[in-house]
Amino acid sequence: MTKTLLIIGFVWPEPKSSAAGSRMMQLIAVFQSQNYKITFASPCAKTQNAFDLESENVNQESIALNDSSFDDFIKVLNPDVVVFDRFMMEEQFGWRVAEHCPKALRILDTEDLHGLRKGRQQAFKDGKPFDNSYLFSDTAKREIASIYRSDLSLIISEAEMEILQHHFKVDESLLLYLPFMIDSISKNDIKILPKFENREHFITIGNFLHEPNYNAVLYLKETIWPLIRKKTPQAKLHIYGAYATQKVSQLHNNKEGFLIKGFTEDVNAVMQMAKVCLAPIRFGAGLKGKLIDAMKNGTPCVTTRIGAEGMFGEMEANGFIEDNPLEFANHAIKLYEDADVWEASQSNGFQVVNNRFSQKQFQQIFTKAQENGIKQLTENRLNNFIGQMLQHQSMQSTKFMSRWIEEKNLRSSS
Incomplete structure (x- = not known):
């Protein structure tokens, strides 16, 4: 029946x-x-x-x-x-x-x-x-x-x-x-992902109709990204998300490496090209899809306690959890420059997906x-x-x- x-x-x-x-x-x-x-x-x-x-x-x-x-x-x-x-x-x-x-x-x-x-x-x-x-x-x-x-x-x-x-x-x-x-991440899935040396730049992603996402981008623009850019002047931040309004688009600045990319058809493709995901969420609830996308695609992340809430349990994060903007920036730079830290964080992410979101x-x-x-x-x-x-x-x-x-x-x- x-x-x-x-x-x-x-x-x-x-x-x-x-x-x-x-x-x-x-x-x-x-x-x-x-x-x-x-x-x-x-x-x-x-x-x-x-x-x-x-x-x-x-x-x-x-x-x-x-x-x-x-x-x-x-x-x-x-x-x-x-x-x-x-x-x-x-x-x-x-x-x-x-x-x-x-x-x-x-x-x-x-x-x-x-x-x-x-x-x-x-x-x-x-x-x-x-x-x-x-x-x-x-x-x-x-x-x-x-x-x-x-x-x-x-x-x-x-x-x-x-x-x-x-x-x-x-x-x-x-x-x-x-x-x-989430489907389990196999060893073969991991093998074909781009390695540390084949990735570049930072990424953040999120629907701009969701106020916590817009606020996080603004926080990056005004506070965190200048700190990162000062230490990594060649790096760029690629910002993806659906429904980018004029107030979002006007944050775009080539000179600062702060690039509003807007909607992407394939989040996996853009996430795999990036070296580090930034998610400085200052308010919100639920689980953050951007962190799941980052872990699935082997992209270590720096986020806040609100961003990490409910995500990792007793397991190690796929990067760092930090609310202080200066320390947030320092952790982002560490992931961006240190292959050993990056690879360990990536491995943590695979384990979190396979053990907590089966x-x-x-x-x-x-x-x-x-x-x-x-x-x-x-x-x-x-x-x-x-x-x-x-x-x-x-x-x-x-x-x-x-x-x-x-x-x-x-x-x-x-």
Whole structure:
């Protein structure tokens, strides 16, 4: 019997533009390995970078916010599993799924904890230490409510698992640690990668619509890169990323070796040409896709504690973790000039990918969690009283706001 999956996407997947897009394609691959018939639906407009899901036998559907046409759509589809891409989609559509497909397993893919990321960003802007006054924000309240309303939430970072369980007291039965799922790096893969002597320059990469990435580039431009360039005057920094706006492009300076390259079709190719990856992330959450790309392609990295969060566990980093800008620059220069340090750091990266982000291992874990979730759906929901409470009509402000907007739209058009 064919199983049916509906994914409700905040945006259409762009695996060449963002780590979130790559993550979504990894999830789709897991469900395809279980022979699910998959439909991906989103209220967002497609960009030219959107992946052609139909080439992977995934049906694509556009859906409307605050519109009962979704009710008809989901009743016909009648999915066995629904995945919400970020808590905002669960807020918008979760109540409709619960009403019309009550037996569907509802999974929330958080991508990263938005409340954590936004709280850290606000603390950074305020020039204050991040504490619970920033963590327990309105965004966090909405996000935690979404986690409770879902049958299972996918958490990409061990650090975020810790925060959810210890700061927000979320029961571990509602959470599944599911990081990036990466193919193992073989000895043959390593053999064909460019060596230290065949690489040159520094690299950083990241979608510029993501504020932590733009901030990191600005930090490089104003503080870190001048320190590096002073000691390595021939070196250049190649900066890649989708959606480079005018304020990004105007940072380009040939004389300083600070080169805005913009979007790249092949992150692996540009990462393999570079000698060192720089990722001075000062706020954010989740796992950093740029560090995964660097490790996969044998490119040592210098990052911050925020950048490294949840990435290495007890293992050695593929380079250095440093928050002080002068020391950050010194470590970058060390990697750039010392082949022995560079090669040891590269080796660390291969081990991290193979031991902490095994595609085979986490695919099995996710598959088992889905199967158990479906089998124990009624029992699990009975044990989740807070989730039941948040589904109660007296708590459904999002539902009634949506109904009001729909009614208002209908009256306006008549």
